[in-house]
Structures are given as structure tokens and as C-alpha cells.
Amino acid sequence: MGMDRILKGIMQYRQTVRSNLVQEFQRVRDHPEPKAVFFTCMDSRMLPTRFTQTHVGDMFIVRNAGNLIPHSKxxxxxxxxxxxxxxxxxxxxxxxxxxxxxxxxxxxxxxLLYDLGTDKEMSTIENQVKSPLRGWLCNHGSDSYDKFKQLETRGFKMPLLFTAETPMKQFVAYIDPKNKFSVQDKLSQVNCLQQLQNIASYGFLREGLASGKIFIHALWFDIYTGDIYYFSRQKKEFVDINETTFPKLLEEVSEFYYH
Ligand SMILES: [Zn+2]
Known part of the structure; x- marks a missing residue:
């Protein structure tokens, strides 16, 4: 059982949203205007097009375990x-x-990354074959874990420093200053910001990132409340996107276009 759920879903799609979608596909073919490349976790609870209310043609979505972008090294x-x-x-x-x-x-x-830490054993080829997930997390999550450890050692109070679009563009981040989240969730937030650095490590993006043609952002979704946070470089923390914070955040992201 399980596959029947998928087939029934496809039948329902045929009778409901299919015709509208086909029209959307045609519109996008004639006027492509993709807005973002969106990296997120493969978790079944993450429904990025629903929680951003984006449509056909809006986002290129890449999903994997832990929304990691391997560093170019x-x-x-x-x-x-x-x-x-x-x-x-x-x-x-x-x-x-x-x-x-x-x-x-x-x-x-x-x-799992929190439990494994930076177990170097896990990143050996032999262990990667046995557990690709552990290998993936230990290899590509180790920088996040190291940053998290720095934070933990300082009692979660001191800010972390990340580089963004270029090595010159650094930003400071206070992780969960109100101490609302578990240690694993704090690691998840650090990891999210670490990926901005990893993205910027690719040489083929360098020119776009340096000349202001490409920008990188971090979002964080709180599964149990449905709140979505944007990492504000101005506020130096993840800010809940809500009716109160929205105008300021909109101003902040608009500035990306002019600087
Ligand atoms: Zn996940």
C-alpha cells in the first residue's frame, strides 16, 4: 500500500488542476521569468511552493537530505x-x-548530524558505501557542525561570522538569541547560513556574485508553528516573516537590487 495513494492523486489531478497547469506551462514557455533557485530539504513536510505561494515558472527547486550545498573544495x-x-x-x-x-x-x-558530530570515520569511502547518508552529512555538514561547536562553546551568546556573496561581504549572525529552539534546531540554522558560504565558493558564480547580479538568502521554516524566518543581515538574526516585520524585510530585500 502507499503507491495507490499516488495513483489516486494523479487521477484527481487529471480531473482538477491539470488543464490550468497546462495553460501555465504555455505561458511560462513564452515568457520565462524564474525568480529563484531554491535549495531545501527533502523532508516530506517541506512544501516550498505552498508556503511561498509560488507557481509554475517561479522557482527551480533542489532538494536533498539537510539542504546542503557541497563546498567547491x-x-x-x-x-x-x-x-x-x-x-x-x-x-x-x-x-x-x-x-x-x-x-x-x-x-x-x-x-543525525548532531548525533554524529564530525565523525571522521564516517567520511571514509568504505563507510560512505555502507551509509551514504552518514557519509554525506559528515562530509558536507562538517563545516556547519564546527561552526555550531564554536557557538556552543561560547554558550550560544556570541555571534558567528559568515561570508556571503564575496569574501569581502561578511555578515554577523546571532543564532536563536531568544533561545526558543532546541540545540539541533540551532545547528539547523547555522547549517542554513553555512550553505551561503558554500554557494559562494564556486568560481563560475564569482562574477555574478561580485557584480550584484546574483544574491544569496537564507530562510528557515519552523515545522510545528508554520512560521517562516528570513535571515536579515540588518538585524543579524532570523526574523519571523509576519505582518509586523514584513515592511522592513521587503525594504531590506529591495535594497539588494540597488547595491
Ligand atoms: Zn530536513
Whole structure:
């Protein structure tokens, strides 16, 4: 059982949304205007087009365990081509301006990364074959974990420093200053910001990032409340996107276009 749910869903789709979607596909073919490359976790509770209310043609979505973008340093030693290939397809070939990394609370991948730490054993080829998930997390989550450890050592009070579009563009981040979230969720937020640095590590994006053609952003979804946070470089923290904060956040993202 289970596959019947999928087939029944397809039958329902045929009778309901299909015809509208086909019209949308035609509109997008004639006027493509993709807005963002969106990296998020493969978690079944994450429904990015629903919680951003985006439609056909709006976003290129890449999903994996833990919304990780491998740093370019891995390029030489292992075959980590999917995420950078997606960045090239989105930002270079389709000239998409915004890259968004969206993490979330109660992330099973981040919970596992928290338990594994930076177990170097797990990143050996032999262990990667036995558990690709553990290998993936230990290799590509280790920078996030190290940053998280820095935070933990300082009692979660001190800010972390990340680089963004260029090595010159650094930003400061206070992680969960109101101490609302679990340690695993704090790791998930650190991880989300670490991916901005990893994205910027790719040489083929350098010119776009340096000249203000490409921008990188972080979102974080709180699964149990449905709240969505935007990392505000001005506020130096994840800010809940709501009726009160929205005008300021809109101002902040609009400034990206002019600077
Ligand atoms: Zn997840």
C-alpha cells in the first residue's frame, strides 16, 4: 500500500488542476521569468511552493537530505556535481538572480548530524558505501557542525561570522538569541547560513556574485508553528516573516537590487 495513494492523486489531478497547469506551462514557455533557485530539504513536510505561494515558472527547486550545498573544495576529490550543476542551470543559463537556502526545524538530517558530530570515520569511502547518508552529512555538514561547536562553546551568546556573496561581504549572525529552539534546531540554522558560504565558493558564480547580479538568502521554516524566518543581515538574526516585520524585510530585500 502507499503507491495507490499516488495513483489516486494523479487521477484527481487529471480531473482538477491539470488543464490550468497546462495553460501555465504555455505561458511560462513564452515568457520565462524564474525568480529563484531554491535549495531545501527533502523532508516530506517541506512544501516550498505552498508556503511561498509560488507557481509554475517561479522557482527551480533542489532538494536533498539537510539542504546542503557541497563546498567547491570537494569537487576535486568526489563527484558532487548535482548541486553546483543546479546552480549553473539556474544562475548562469537561466540568469536567475536569487538563490535561497531553506532549512527547517526537526530536520532528521540535522538531528543525525548532531548525533554524529564530525565523525571522521564516517567520511571514509568504505563507510560512505555502507551509509551514504552518514557519509554525506559528515562530509558536507562538517563545516556547519564546527561552526555550531564554536557557538556552543561560547554558550550560544556570541555571534558567528559568515561570508556571503564575496569574501569581502561578511555578515554577523546571532543564532536563536531568544533561545526558543532546541540545540539541533540551532545547528539547523547555522547549517542554513553555512550553505551561503558554500554557494559562494564556486568560481563560475564569482562574477555574478561580485557584480550584484546574483544574491544569496537564507530562510528557515519552523515545522510545528508554520512560521517562516528570513535571515536579515540588518538585524543579524532570523526574523519571523509576519505582518509586523514584513515592511522592513521587503525594504531590506529591495535594497539588494540597488547595491
Ligand atoms: Zn530536513
Amino acid at each position: 570537494f569537487f576535486a576529490t568526489e563527484n558532487t556535481s548535482t548541486e553546483p550543476a543546479a546552480l549553473e542551470l539556474g544562475c548562469i543559463i537561466n540568469e536567475i538572480k536569487h538563490v535561497i537556502v531553506c532549512g527547517h526545524s526537526d530536520c532528521k538530517a540535522m538531528n
